[in-house]
Every structure is written in structure tokens, then in C-alpha cells.
Amino acid sequence: MPKHVDPDARRQQVVDALFRVVVREGLHRTSLRGVANEAQLNIGSLRHYFASQQELMRFAMQSMIDRVGGRLLARVEQIGDLGSRPRPEQLRLAAELLAELLPLDERRRTEVTVFLDFNAAARTDPAFGDLARKVAEGTRWLLRRILARLDAAGSLRPGLDLDIEAERLAALVDGLGLSGVLHPDLLPPQKSWDVLRTHLEGLARAG
Amino acid sequence: MPKHVDPDARRQQVVDALFRVVVREGLHRTSLRGVANEAQLNIGSLRHYFASQQELMRFAMQSMIDRVGGRLLARVEQIGDLGSRPRPEQLRLAAELLAELLPLDERRRTEVTVFLDFNAAARTDPAFGDLARKVAEGTRWLLRRILARLDAAGSLRPGLDLDIEAERLAALVDGLGLSGVLHPDLLPPQKSWDVLRTHLEGLARAG
DNA sequence: TCCTTTCTAGCACACCCGTGATAGAACGGC
DNA sequence: GCCGTTCTATCACGGGTGTGCTAGAAAGGA
Structure with missing residues (x-):
């Protein structure tokens, strides 16, 4: 039973959103804000799970x-x-x-x-x-x-x-x-x- | 006889500089300023030969x-x-x-x-x-x-x-x-x- | 209940970008 | 000499970016 959200599930949710943005707009214009928006998350929340852009990209x-x-x-x-x-x-x-x-x-x-x-x-x-x-x-x-x-x-x-x-x-x-x-x-x-x-x-x- | 510079030669010079920047840094971080710098031109001069970024990219x-x-x-x-x-x-x-x-x-x-x-x-x-x-x-x-x-x-x-x-x-x-x-x-x-x-x-x- | 951890939300800053606008220099024709 | 064209150089603006920082909400264990 997760405390509130399952962090791994959240990360996967973010990664899936990132993939959608990359397919739609290309990697070179895939921004943190864009991904957060696609994942229906606030950028602050996203940054709670990924310390930096590079970490998100590598994880993805x-x-x-x-x-x-x-x-x-x-x-x-x-x-x-x-x-x-x-x-x-x-x-x-x-x-x-x-x-x-x-x-x-x-x-x-x-x-x-x-x-x-x-x-x-x-x-x-x-x-x-x-x-x-x-x-x-x-x-x-x-x-x-x-x-x-x-x-x-x-x-x-x-x-x-x-x-x-x-x-x-x-x-x-x-x-x-x-x-x-x-x-x-x-x-x-x-x-x-x-x-x-x-x-x-x-x-x-x-x- | 060119008046001062040959516009076509200038464009080719800019395009060559652009290619070097693209090879070195990738297209997604190839900026007008970067190309102008590589071509040893002022960005204003560059924009005299290419009205917009898109025009430069397409020409290249x-x-x-x-x-x-x-x-x-x-x-x-x-x-x-x-x-x-x-x-x-x-x-x-x-x-x-x-x-x-x-x-x-x-x-x-x-x-x-x-x-x-x-x-x-x-x-x-x-x-x-x-x-x-x-x-x-x-x-x-x-x-x-x-x-x-x-x-x-x-x-x-x-x-x-x-x-x-x-x-x-x-x-x-x-x-x-x-x-x-x-x-x-x-x-x-x-x-x-x-x-x-x-x-x-x-x-x-x-x- | 209170306290700690987890999570969400947002602001602010410095940075880089393309581009519009402007002004002055360099040049060629007269 | 002068004038118009071509070229060079620079400033300023609005917009987007990643990220440091802070504040508050939500959740669960004591």
C-alpha cells in the first residue's frame, strides 16, 4: 500500500508523457514545462521526482x-x-x-x-x-x-x-x-x- | 566584379560556418548568434543576407x-x-x-x-x-x-x-x-x- | 493530537533566443 | 564633390528555458 502515490508509477507516468511530447514535437523542443503539462502535473511536482532535466532525460x-x-x-x-x-x-x-x-x-x-x-x-x-x-x-x-x-x-x-x-x-x-x-x-x-x-x-x- | 563583397560567396561562407556548428554542437543548439560568431560576422551582417532563421536553415x-x-x-x-x-x-x-x-x-x-x-x-x-x-x-x-x-x-x-x-x-x-x-x-x-x-x-x- | 516526511504549487532569477528598428560606415556611379 | 545603395554594427523587446528557493497542503506514524 503506497503512502499516497507510488513514486515509481509517477515516474513512469512522467516518462510516458515525455515520450508523447517527443513524438509530437521532437526532442529538441521537449521542455520540462511541456512534459509537466502533458503529464497534468505542476512543474514543481515534476521536479520533486526528477532533480534536473538531465536526470529526467537519462531516466527516460x-x-x-x-x-x-x-x-x-x-x-x-x-x-x-x-x-x-x-x-x-x-x-x-x-x-x-x-x-x-x-x-x-x-x-x-x-x-x-x-x-x-x-x-x-x-x-x-x-x-x-x-x-x-x-x-x-x-x-x-x-x-x-x-x-x-x-x-x-x-x-x-x-x-x-x-x-x-x-x-x-x-x-x-x-x-x-x-x-x-x-x-x-x-x-x-x-x-x-x-x-x-x-x-x-x-x-x-x-x- | 563585385561591388564590395560577393553576396553568393558570403552566403556560402555563412552556410559553411553553419555546417561546422551543426557538426560540432548539433542542429538543435545551432543559433543565429552561434553561426554568426563561427563565420566571424556580426549577427546584424548575417541578417542582412538571410532575412530570418528559417530562411538560413532552408538555404543551408x-x-x-x-x-x-x-x-x-x-x-x-x-x-x-x-x-x-x-x-x-x-x-x-x-x-x-x-x-x-x-x-x-x-x-x-x-x-x-x-x-x-x-x-x-x-x-x-x-x-x-x-x-x-x-x-x-x-x-x-x-x-x-x-x-x-x-x-x-x-x-x-x-x-x-x-x-x-x-x-x-x-x-x-x-x-x-x-x-x-x-x-x-x-x-x-x-x-x-x-x-x-x-x-x-x-x-x-x-x- | 502533534510532528515528520512526502508532495504540490508557485515565484523569481539569470540566461539565451529570434527579431524589429535604427544608425552609421563603406562603397560605386555621377 | 555628392547621393543612393549596400553593408556592418548595436540596442531593446518579448518570450521561453532550467533551476534555486520557499511556502503550504496532504498523509501517516507516535
């Missing part, structure tokens, strides 16, 4: 990382042993996992949008540098792991350089996310999905 | 588009008839053309960096919306054209969906640009180049 990005990362890990668990499945299902599962990083529905669109803005900011704002780096490393680790599993199951074309292929896959996913967010009319979700499937099938052993 | 982005677009077109001209060359050279030329969009050296790094920031801003700032859209369409047009030429020369694997492949190539180039700018240590120029070559060779007819 970490929160986003946890959400997406948790979903990815859950899917990895759910898949379990890849080798015991028929190859088409292996590819489908891999594609669905990677599609978690594409703006295919409203939830993922929000996540990718926020994520891109934060990453872009991280280039010049040292407050986000470490987080952005860990995300980039984590993504590559995940991709390498997926490719290694598929390869161990004998589902990949022989002769592939898995290091290069992981980077190629990372670039593809990043690029699809970028275009899907910036130009949804040029790259609708279905097409983005088709491109991903085409790419994976190109990696798979012929047959 | 258009200027960047012209530069990169001009280089791309020049390369297309230079290549000429693709079909008359041996297939390995076709692939090399195509790769070199696409590499114009990757941050492989200081010049291209600046261009890609600025370009990403402007594009990200275009998502929420309607002042850049039309420019970003034309760039996205232009890029896809160029990629489709390259693929079509390679295909007409009989250099591509049969059975490819060129529409999907153009989008896949666009995503790859965008993704490589993004990572190359944000995480140059994880994706150094050489690796980025290798990924691009690998991708193109994957499209090429076996042999």
Missing part, C-alpha cells in the same frame, strides 16, 4: 531501453531451441524478433521515433553518450547471436562472414526504422516487413 | 542537397554506359557511387552528419518537410535507376524484385550512414565499405 532513455530490451529478451526466451524447428519457422521467428525494432505499429513507431531522437542527441550531448553506445553494442550482440544460432542450425548459406552480416543486418534494421519513421508513406509497414523477409531469405541456405 | 539544407546531388549526378555522367564494362567494374563503380552517401572521409562525414540532423528535424518541423521528402524520393529514384541499369546489363541475379531491392539498398545506406556517424568506432569506414560491397555482390549474378 534508460526506461525505453529496458522496455525494448525486455521485449527482445522475452522473445529470445520464447523461441528457445532454434535448431529443433523447421527452417521456414526459424526464419519467421528471427524476422519477428527483428521486427520488434521496426515501426510496424503504433507502439513500435513510438519507440523507434523516440529512440532515433535520443540517439541523434547523443552525438553531441555527452549526457546520453554512454547509453547510446551500450544500445549500439547490445544490438550488435543480439544480431550476432541470432545469426550464430541460425548458422549453428545449418540454416545459413555457407561462406558468410558473420561479422559483416551482423553489421549489414544492423544497418538494414536501422535504415528501415529511420525511413519508416520519417517517410511512412514511402515505406509503409508491409513493405518494411517484406524487405526484412527478403533480406533474411537471402541469408538462408538455398532450398 | 538546399545547399547541401545541391552539393551531394551534384556529385552524384557527376558520377552518373562519368560512368556512362554501364553495359560496356566488365561486371566487376560495374559493381565497383556502383559501390563507389553509393559510397558517396557514406561517411568514409571528413567531407562525407560532415555531409552525412548534417543531413541526418536536418532530416530528424524535418520530422517535426514543417519548414524542412518538403526538402526531406524530395531527398528521400530522389535517393530512391537514384537507387532504382542504378539497379535497373545493372539489371539491363544482365549483372543482377534473376528473380529479384527491384522495387524491394531498391528499398533494401536505401535502408542499408541510411543505416550505414547513421551508425558510421554515431558510432565511428563500432563501424569504421573500411567496415562500412566492406558491408556495402558484400551487399552488392549478393545482388550480382553468381560467377
Whole structure:
């Protein structure tokens, strides 16, 4: 039983409000006042839970990382042993996992949008540098792991350089996310999905 | 003979200063005062050449588009008839053309960096919306054209969906640009180049 | 009940921003 | 010489920002 409000719930409420503002107006014009307003809180209240703007921003990005990362890990668990499945299902599962990083529905669109803005900011704002780096490393680790599993199951074309292929896959996913967010009319979700499937099938052993 | 200064040269000088500030500090904290300072101009002088901030920003982005677009077109001209060359050279030329969009050296790094920031801003700032859209369409047009030429020369694997492949190539180039700018240590120029070559060779007819 | 902690609300300050307005300098044509 | 145009320089205003600070309300344990 919380005393009055659950501080963690409040923080999440604020973070959700921040995400809405970032999606609507962009990170560069997301102010404390704007977030407080969106969360229907007074700026004074907001500042009771986040000592500074930087703390709020870092907490928000970490929160986003946890959400997406948790979903990815859950899917990895759910898949379990890849080798015991028929190859088409292996590819489908891999594609669905990677599609978690594409703006295919409203939830993922929000996540990718926020994520891109934060990453872009991280280039010049040292407050986000470490987080952005860990995300980039984590993504590559995940991709390498997926490719290694598929390869161990004998589902990949022989002769592939898995290091290069992981980077190629990372670039593809990043690029699809970028275009899907910036130009949804040029790259609708279905097409983005088709491109991903085409790419994976190109990696798979012929047959 | 200019009366005193060449207005066009002044504008270019200002735009170059703006690019340096954007690369160094990010677009979101690129102010008129900052640009004027970088260009060693008084803000009043700067405003004599650009009536408003928006005009400066749009001019700068258009200027960047012209530069990169001009280089791309020049390369297309230079290549000429693709079909008359041996297939390995076709692939090399195509790769070199696409590499114009990757941050492989200081010049291209600046261009890609600025370009990403402007594009990200275009998502929420309607002042850049039309420019970003034309760039996205232009890029896809160029990629489709390259693929079509390679295909007409009989250099591509049969059975490819060129529409999907153009989008896949666009995503790859965008993704490589993004990572190359944000995480140059994880994706150094050489690796980025290798990924691009690998991708193109994957499209090429076996042999 | 009283007291402490938690929470909400708001003011005030210094800072930076884009921009309107103005005035003086530098220059070219006559 | 003079004049008009071009260019440079500066001030002032209104608006938005993050943040330090304070005061009061709300809540729960003694």
C-alpha cells in the first residue's frame, strides 16, 4: 500500500508523457514545462521526482531501453531451441524478433521515433553518450547471436562472414526504422516487413 | 566584379560556418548568434543576407542537397554506359557511387552528419518537410535507376524484385550512414565499405 | 493530537533566443 | 564633390528555458 502515490508509477507516468511530447514535437523542443503539462502535473511536482532535466532525460532513455530490451529478451526466451524447428519457422521467428525494432505499429513507431531522437542527441550531448553506445553494442550482440544460432542450425548459406552480416543486418534494421519513421508513406509497414523477409531469405541456405 | 563583397560567396561562407556548428554542437543548439560568431560576422551582417532563421536553415539544407546531388549526378555522367564494362567494374563503380552517401572521409562525414540532423528535424518541423521528402524520393529514384541499369546489363541475379531491392539498398545506406556517424568506432569506414560491397555482390549474378 | 516526511504549487532569477528598428560606415556611379 | 545603395554594427523587446528557493497542503506514524 503506497503512502499516497507510488513514486515509481509517477515516474513512469512522467516518462510516458515525455515520450508523447517527443513524438509530437521532437526532442529538441521537449521542455520540462511541456512534459509537466502533458503529464497534468505542476512543474514543481515534476521536479520533486526528477532533480534536473538531465536526470529526467537519462531516466527516460534508460526506461525505453529496458522496455525494448525486455521485449527482445522475452522473445529470445520464447523461441528457445532454434535448431529443433523447421527452417521456414526459424526464419519467421528471427524476422519477428527483428521486427520488434521496426515501426510496424503504433507502439513500435513510438519507440523507434523516440529512440532515433535520443540517439541523434547523443552525438553531441555527452549526457546520453554512454547509453547510446551500450544500445549500439547490445544490438550488435543480439544480431550476432541470432545469426550464430541460425548458422549453428545449418540454416545459413555457407561462406558468410558473420561479422559483416551482423553489421549489414544492423544497418538494414536501422535504415528501415529511420525511413519508416520519417517517410511512412514511402515505406509503409508491409513493405518494411517484406524487405526484412527478403533480406533474411537471402541469408538462408538455398532450398 | 563585385561591388564590395560577393553576396553568393558570403552566403556560402555563412552556410559553411553553419555546417561546422551543426557538426560540432548539433542542429538543435545551432543559433543565429552561434553561426554568426563561427563565420566571424556580426549577427546584424548575417541578417542582412538571410532575412530570418528559417530562411538560413532552408538555404543551408538546399545547399547541401545541391552539393551531394551534384556529385552524384557527376558520377552518373562519368560512368556512362554501364553495359560496356566488365561486371566487376560495374559493381565497383556502383559501390563507389553509393559510397558517396557514406561517411568514409571528413567531407562525407560532415555531409552525412548534417543531413541526418536536418532530416530528424524535418520530422517535426514543417519548414524542412518538403526538402526531406524530395531527398528521400530522389535517393530512391537514384537507387532504382542504378539497379535497373545493372539489371539491363544482365549483372543482377534473376528473380529479384527491384522495387524491394531498391528499398533494401536505401535502408542499408541510411543505416550505414547513421551508425558510421554515431558510432565511428563500432563501424569504421573500411567496415562500412566492406558491408556495402558484400551487399552488392549478393545482388550480382553468381560467377 | 502533534510532528515528520512526502508532495504540490508557485515565484523569481539569470540566461539565451529570434527579431524589429535604427544608425552609421563603406562603397560605386555621377 | 555628392547621393543612393549596400553593408556592418548595436540596442531593446518579448518570450521561453532550467533551476534555486520557499511556502503550504496532504498523509501517516507516535
